[in-house]
Each structure stands twice: as C-alpha cells, then as structure tokens.
Amino acid sequence: MVLNPVISKLAGKLVVLASASPRRLEILSNAGLRFEVVPSWFKETLDKGLFKAPHEYAVETAKQKALEVARRMPFKHLKTPDIVIGADTIVTIDGMILEKPVDKDDAYRMLSSLSGKEHSVFTGVAIVLCHEKENEEVDYQLIEFYEETKVKFADLSDDMLWEYINSGEPMDKAGGYGIQALGGMLVEYVYGDFLNVVGFPLNHFCKQLDRIYNRCTSSSDQQSASVRPSHNGTHATSALTQPPPKLSAQSSHSPSSPAKHNPTSGSRPNSSAAPLHEVDRKGSANEADGSCCTLVNSLSKHTEDREANLRDSENTLPLMTSRGQVIELNVTEQEDSEPKNEDLQRIVDLMDGFKASKALFTASKMCVFDLLQSRPGLDAAQVAQEIKASVKGTQRLLEACVSLGLLRSKERTCKKPVFENTDLASRFLLTDAPCSLRGYIQHCNDTVWPLFSHLESAVWEGANQREKAFGKTSTDMFQDTFYKRQEVQLRFMNAMHSIAKVTGQAVATAFDLSRFKTACDLGGCTGAMAYEFTKAHPGLSVTVFDLPAVVEMSEHFHPLHADNRMSFVGGDFFKDELPKADLYVLARILHDWPDERVHILLSKIADACSPGCGLLLSEIFLDEDRGGPRRGLLQALSMSEGSQRSAAEYGLLLKSHGFTTVHVRHTDSLLDAILCIKA
C-alpha cells in the first residue's frame, strides 16, 4: 500500500473536494493532501428506487456532486481543476437508506432503528480527472468506487437516545450519528474501515490514486465525455472519440446522465463469511477490489491488458476480502518495494517540514500573497521588483510555494511562468481575509521559531527557553516577555486574534448555551472569541477580562468594541476580583500555566460561580493515550511551565473544583471544548 508517495503526486495540481463536510476535509488534510473545497450544488434528490443496491445510490450521488463542481469551476471560478473528489455517505439497515435526519423526531426514528443491530455504512466516491485541451474543451474521466463498513450499535434506551439527540450532534450526520464524537459511545463494534464511517474511505482512495498515478500512464481508445462552454453559460456535453492526452480513466457512463452502474458489478459481500468475489477478466476486473466497473474503464486498454497479463503470469489475482480491500497474492513485491518508498517519503517529509514552514512564513512576511491577490499573473521578475528582492531568490520562493499548494503557476505564451494564489492562500494568507492567519504566522515566525531553535536545550533542561531566545528571564511570559514592548504586544494580540477568528465559531456553537445570559471570557484578549459567542447566542452578553495593557490595545481591533453586548474589563485573573457572570469561558488559558496557578485560577472561578453557573473550557485535548493530536504534542515542546491535557484530565481537574462535566466536544476546528456546571 502506498500512501504519501501517491498523495505527493498531486502536489502542484489543483485538487478540489466537492464536499463541505468538515470530517472529509479533516481526513484528507490529515493525509497530507492539499486541496480546495468547493461544495457541490448538486441536490441529493436522486430517486433511491432506481437503484438496485444502496451503494449504487451513494456512488451515483458522489459522481453527480463531483461532476457538478468539475463543470462549474471553469465558468464560475475561471479555473479548471485537475481533480475533483466527490463523496456521499449513507447508512443502510434492513434495505432502508438513512441519510441526514431532518429533525429530532427523524433522528429518533433512525437511531432507534439502529439500536442493538448491525448496519452498513457505505461511502461512494467519485474521482473526476479533468484534462483541459487546447480548444478550451475539457475531458472528464471518472473513477468511482465505494467502501462498506459494518457497525453494530449497543442496545440503547430511549433516555440515552434522547440525550444524544439533544446534544445536537445527529443533525448533520448520515444515519443520525457521528462515530468520531459522542456517537462513538453508541457503537459496540466496527468491522471494516473506521474512516469510511466518519465519511471518507481514505485507504481505498489511496489505492485508487496508486492505480491511476503509479500504474497507469498510457492512452486509451475508450470513449470520453467532453464539455465545452456554450454562449449562454450552460454546458454542452458531448461524447468524443478522441483519446485524452495522458491518463485515460473514463467512466463508461455519460457524465451527464445518472446512469446505473454495471449490475454485474454485484453487491459486495456483506458478512465475514461471504464468498470471494469472482473476477470478470474481460470487463470488470476492478470489481475485485470493490470498485465499480468504471475503474477498469479508467485504466487504459494497454494497461488493462498489461495488468491482466501480470495477474496471469505472476499469479497476482486480486482477491476481495469481506471488507472490500484488495489482497494481492504477490506479497513479496508489496513487501519489498512499496513500504520502503513510503517510509522514505515519510521521513523525508518530516525532515523537510521546517523548510516548508519557513517558506510559508517568508512568503507571508514579504507580502507575496497580498501582492498576487491584487495583481494575479505576475512572473518572478515582476514579483521580485514589487517585494524588492532578488529575481533568483524570488523565483525559488514562488516555485516552492507552488509545490506547497499555496500558489499556482501557469505558462504564458512567452514561456515565462506566472503565478497566482490558490484558494487556500486566498482564504488564510491574505492580510484582510476574514479567516486570515497572517498574524498567527508572524507569531510563529518571530516567537515560536526562535523557541524551537533551542529545542534541544529545552529537552535537556525541561525549562523554558525564552531567555536564550529573547534574552530575558521571565516568570510570567505575558507580562515579562510579550507585553514589555508595544510592538511585540500588538503582534501577539494579532496572532491570538487571527486564531480566535477561525476557531471561535466552532467553540461558540459547540454547546447549547441558551440557559446563560451573561458570560465572562477570561483572558479574552481582543474579544474575537467573545464576539463569536455574541453572534451565536443572541441572548448572551459577554465581558472580556484581560490584563489592562491588553484591554487598552483591544481598541485596535474594532469594530468588536462597537457591539453593545460586549464589554471589556482590565484586571489580573490571578489577583483581582472576577466580573460576575453565569458562564465563564477559558479559551487557551490553562495550558500556559503551572499547576499551582491553574488551581488558583480555577478556585477563583469556582468562588465566583453560584450553583448552576457554567465553565466552558476550550483547549487542544490530547487523546487519552497521549498519541495525538500532533498539533497539541508539538505545541507542548515549546511550553515549559504549563501542560497539555486530555479531556478526561481536564474533567478531573474541573471536578476537583466542584464542576461536573456535562459535555465534551471535539470540534472539527483547531480547538476542543468542555462545558461543565458548578454543582
């Protein structure tokens, strides 16, 4: 199995995920894939009765989602993607397809039908490869497959079901549950690919990429579908007999019609005792790995023959297990070559990580992304002139940014490549973007980077390295280091502001807070997080409490001050009286402090709370086995006094101050959250 080498083949290509699902986004980003998200406008209203088996419905929906985006992008976004990925996840039980519940009663109906039984989760996936031709026509080639996972629910009482439904989690999830969060508590066992249940079968996807990019390079004489812009802005779809230039991965179906899949592709074995799949060598060899027949069509005739020969001559008949995964019988080849490449790539990627970070920091600092946003299509010499740098150095930086998926380059007629931002850069790297991380990037460059350059000492000594990095001793990193100079303070506040802006909504909406009328965000900095709370909860007023120097400077972050449900109070949360509130918020505060300070702060909050008051704590929660997430563990390396904790550890800590944990939420954003109540 090849993972990273396949993913890295996509670097520099415009890969698009035609899905707004944060879970799919996370799975693919975690795998190192760089992509843009363009949610599909395709309405999931296919007539389920038209499909012989549930997975056919999921695959067809995935296909229509991906094709809709692939066709729309050249017109609406004025760029043609290289690859569009569509996916659709459904839950099936007793022949019924369960999608997302429409309301709580619907969720109850779904979940109670799953209680105590085994059900199947199918994710259909469509990969559309787009080939732009010289006459501006686009060839679309389609690979589609599905994965099935069996899940067994425990016997669930009505009370449990309603508690789960009232958590709000079921509403945007197929089958009414999310296995990766609270819904995991309902599950007795999972048989098959866990990520498939979360929403995307990563393993199967990588195998398909491997087939496309590592084993299939010749052209085909198969029919492809071509789409040409027509003058009224609609697309004309026509079948061409010309082979596409390189890859020849096409669907045997017309991309425009919701055609049925080859019925002979058959339903997948659905129990561990299922027989091995039969391989139809002529038309659908790929059935053997659980793909629909279109994958075989996606391989060129040449490759198909070659693969068939290989199978014959080397006895590499692929077998499908009951999990739908391929076991190739020439195990020696698998063990000898692929794992080595994969391991090498992983190590090299780790070694190169710092180079990638520094390239991003440098391009951001030199305002490359702002420049290319206002003037897309500059070449290296023009960019160099604008940022007042050398042409050679600028060209290298721009090319590196292309390889990182931050920029895209296009050949001009005179053959000099010109550069423009990818959507990723436009969303997160511009100074004025609503989700700009530029402030945080600058903080990483100017503050975190120097600390990491003393990591070895930090490990030897187990102590903070601020003195080595910044030439100052400090007992309080905020008051002694960050807030001594106004310029550094503003930079720090900018960093907090940018992170709070991108994570704030997920934290603010993690729980139903309608019972609370007043909140106090302790260490609330610029008020960006508090602002998200007021936006999400119209009945809530929020006081931001932070050091006086911070409150004074928070005016730089207008218009947050303008909201009359937000106010700012200056003070020291270790020493001063805390403002009265029904709900206290501690976002990214506790991890910074040694245990004794944590206890001082929690005691003060507990004293300020009457029974029924809430405390919402938001941090990165470590996995209970401390095996991840990587972000939390890497952040810990530059911390010294404080510690990263798991949700259970935070729960215990809060309990020791009289708070009972009500809910833990692993949000799809960068921060997790716990809501607890003063007993």
Ligand SMILES: C[S@@+](CC[C@H](N)C(=O)[O-])C[C@H]1O[C@@H](n2cnc3c(N)ncnc32)[C@H](O)[C@@H]1O
């Ligand atoms: C890591 S930042 C978190 C900011 C914000 N809660 C967020 O999530 O974006 C820590 C915040 O705690 C504030 N802080 C540090 N020491 C403090 C103290 N003794 N009293 C009040 N606020 C303090 C800092 O000024 C800073 O705004």
